[in-house]
Amino acid sequence: MRRPLAAFVVAVQIAMSGAPALAAPTSASAAAAQKAFDAGQDLYDKGQHEEAIARFREAYAITKSPNARMMVARSLLALGKIVEAYEELAATRVEAAVLAQEQPKYERARDSAAADLAALEPKVAKVIVALAQPEGARVTLNGTALPAERLGVAIVVLPGKVVVVVEPAQGARMQREETVVGGQTKTIFVAPGAEAPKNEPITPAPAESTTGGGVRIAGYVVAGLGVVGLGVFGVTTAMAQNKYDGLIADCGGQRCREPRYADVIDEGKRLDTIALGSLVGGAVGVAAGALMIALGGPKGAKKTDARVVVGPAGAFVEVGGAF
Incomplete structure (x- = not known):
C-alpha cells in the first residue's frame, strides 16, 4: 500500500x-x-x-x-x-x-x-518588540516590516543578532541590536526620543571634588535605569490588559478553554511576568539611585536632597541643593 x-x-x-x-x-x-x-x-x-x-x-x-x-x-x-x-x-x-x-x-x-x-x-529564538510610542511608527525586524498587530507578540527568529529599526511618526529614527540564543524569548523595548543625545560633550567634574563623586554619578545611572524599568512596566501592563480584554471578548466573558487560545494566554502570562519584574526592578533602582545621589557626593560638598517623585507622567528623581 x-x-x-x-x-x-x-x-x-x-x-x-x-x-x-x-x-x-x-x-x-x-x-x-x-x-x-x-x-x-x-x-x-x-x-x-x-x-x-x-x-x-x-x-x-x-x-x-x-x-x-x-x-x-x-x-x-x-x-x-x-x-x-x-x-x-x-x-x-x-x-x-x-x-x-x-x-x-x-x-x-x-x-x-x-x-x-x-x-x-x-534551534529558534523569539523576540517581542514593544514600543513606548507605537502610534504611527514604522517598525522593521531584521529588515522585514512588522505590522501593528505583531507588536507585543512573540516572533520566531533564528538565534544570533537581531536588529529592530523604528521610525516614529515624529522624532528621530531609532535602532536597537540584540543577540538572542536558541530557546530564548527576549523583549526588545524601544522608546523613541528617550535616548540621550549622542554628541553632547561631557562636562568634567569640578576640580575641587576629591572623593565620593563617583558614587553620585553611579546613582544617576541606577536611578535612570529604574525609571526605564518603570516605563517598561507601564507598557507591558497595558499590552497584557489588551490581550486579556481581547480574550474576554472572544470567549463571551467566560474562561477560554479552546487550544487555539493557548498561545495568546501564554503571551499574556509572559507579559505579566515582564511587567512585575520591571516594576520591582524599576522601583528598587529609583530608590537606590536616589539614596546614592543624596549620600554619595564629594567630601566637602554641600548637602544635597534627593527624592523620588511619582506622577501621572511616570517616575523621576528630584535633586536639590548646591554642588
Whole structure:
C-alpha cells in the first residue's frame, strides 16, 4: 500500500466530516486533492522539496487538512527554512487540536506537530518588540516590516543578532541590536526620543571634588535605569490588559478553554511576568539611585536632597541643593 494513501485519507475526511470551518468537497475536488497530495509525497520522497510544497499547499487549499500542512512544514524543514517550518507547525498544532475536540483521529496530527515543535525549540529564538510610542511608527525586524498587530507578540527568529529599526511618526529614527540564543524569548523595548543625545560633550567634574563623586554619578545611572524599568512596566501592563480584554471578548466573558487560545494566554502570562519584574526592578533602582545621589557626593560638598517623585507622567528623581 502506498504511504500517501493512509496519510491523505485523513485530509479528505476532514472536509467530509461536517466540521464547521470546512466545506465538503465535491468528488472531483476530493480527487484533485488526493492527486496533489500523492504528487507532493512523491516529490518529497525524491528530495524535490520546493516542488513538493506547491503540491501540498494545493491539497491543503481544498481540504484544509492539518496533515497536508504538516507536510508543508516538513518540506520547509528539509530545505533548512527553520523559522517558516516552525510557524507552519504551530498553525498545524492549533488546527489539529481544534478538530481533535470532536474528531479524536486528529489527535495524532496534533501530537506530531507538538513533538516537531519541541524538537525545534532549541534551534529558534523569539523576540517581542514593544514600543513606548507605537502610534504611527514604522517598525522593521531584521529588515522585514512588522505590522501593528505583531507588536507585543512573540516572533520566531533564528538565534544570533537581531536588529529592530523604528521610525516614529515624529522624532528621530531609532535602532536597537540584540543577540538572542536558541530557546530564548527576549523583549526588545524601544522608546523613541528617550535616548540621550549622542554628541553632547561631557562636562568634567569640578576640580575641587576629591572623593565620593563617583558614587553620585553611579546613582544617576541606577536611578535612570529604574525609571526605564518603570516605563517598561507601564507598557507591558497595558499590552497584557489588551490581550486579556481581547480574550474576554472572544470567549463571551467566560474562561477560554479552546487550544487555539493557548498561545495568546501564554503571551499574556509572559507579559505579566515582564511587567512585575520591571516594576520591582524599576522601583528598587529609583530608590537606590536616589539614596546614592543624596549620600554619595564629594567630601566637602554641600548637602544635597534627593527624592523620588511619582506622577501621572511616570517616575523621576528630584535633586536639590548646591554642588
